[in-house]
Every structure is written in C-alpha cells, then in structure tokens.
Amino acid sequence: MADAVDGMREELAALGDQFRRRLLNDREARRGLDGLLTELDHARKAAEGRIVQPLLYDLVLLVDRAERQAAQDDAFAGSVAAELLALLEKYGMTRIPVTRGPFNPEIQEAVGAIAALSPEQSGEVAEVARHGYRMDERIVRPQQVRVYTDR
Numbered sequence: 001m002a003d004a005v006d007g008m009r010e011e012l013a014a015l016g017d018q019f020r021r022r023l024l025n026d027r028e029a030r031r032g033l034d035g036l037l038t039e040l041d042h043a044r045k046a047a048e049g050r051i052v053q054p055l056l057y058d059l060v061l062l063v064d065r066a067e068r069q070a071a072q073d074d075a076f077a078g079s080v081a082a083e084l085l086a087l088l089e090k091y092g093m094t095r096i097p098v099t100r101g102p103f104n105p106e107i108q109e110a111v112g113a114i115a116a117l118s119p120e121q122s123g124e125v126a127e128v129a130r131h132g133y134r135m136d137e138r139i140v141r142p143q144q145v146r147v148y149t150d151r
Contacts, residue, residue, distance in 0.1 A: 057133075063131075107142055107143055108132065109143070127145065129146055
C-alpha cells in the first residue's frame with residue numbers, strides 16, 4: 001500500500017511539474033502573440049498612412065470643390081459634398097471643428113489677415129478660408145484661416 005501511495009505522489013508531482021511547464025509556455029506564447037499583434041497594428045497603421053490617407057486627402061479636395069459649387073445654390077453639389085464627408089468619416093477622416101477664438105498654430109494655418117476693429121480682436125480667428133481635417137490625432141490638412149491683426 002505504501003508503494004502505491006508513493007507511486008501516486010510521484011505521479012502527482014510529475015503532473016504538477018508538467019502543469020507548471022505548460023503554464024509557463026502558455027504565458028510565453030501569449031507574450032509572443034501580444035508582440036505580434038502590436039507589430040501587426042503598427043504595420044496596418046503605416047499602410048493606411050501610405051495608401052489610404054492620400055486617397056482620403058484627394059476626396060477632401062473634391063469636398064472643397066463641391067462645397068464651393070453648393071455655395072452657388074447648387075443642391076446637387078451640396079448633396080455630393082455631404083456624401084463625401086460621410087465617406088471620409090467612415091474611414092476615420094474628420095473635419096476640424098470651426099471655433100472662434102485665438103489662432104491655434106497646432107491645427108490652423110494663417111492664410112490672410114483682416115484689420116481688427118478693436119485691440120482685443122488682434123490674434124483672433126476672423127474666418128475660416130478652408131476646412132481642416134484630421135485622421136485620428138494626426139492633422140492631415142490644417143484649417144486655413146484669416147486672422148485679425150492690428151494693421
């Protein structure tokens with residue numbers, strides 16, 4: 001009977017060792033898989049930047065043209081512009097919101113100046129000349145604005 005118990009103890013110890021080895025192997029495999037998934041995500045984002053972003057930028061130019069045409073009371077051009085904006089958003093390109101306030105060089109590009117009516121207006125955004133766009137946190141095209149100056 002003692003031999004049987006000793007045999008069972010040895011067998012349990014061997015199973016415990018085998019379980020610990022498999023657990024360690026699973027952890028290593030999981031770490032390796034996580035590393036591969038991270039690399040895959042970086043590669044996907046890089047490919048999007050090289051392939052998708054230029055195409056979406058070309059669509060932004062079409063939106064500009066359609067919106068200029070829609071400003072001349074062209075309803076069809078307005079509907080095309082709206083559909084193109086929806087398509088851009090579907091693929092992660094969003095329009096930078098129009099905000100009044102001080103000029104922000106991180107998201108805006110000054111393309112003109114307008115004489116300020118008061119000293120407080122100096123440095124404030126007067127109007128948006130062209131909409132800006134971003135993809136995730138990356139600025140694809142800055143918002144082009146005219147800024148009030150003290151001239």
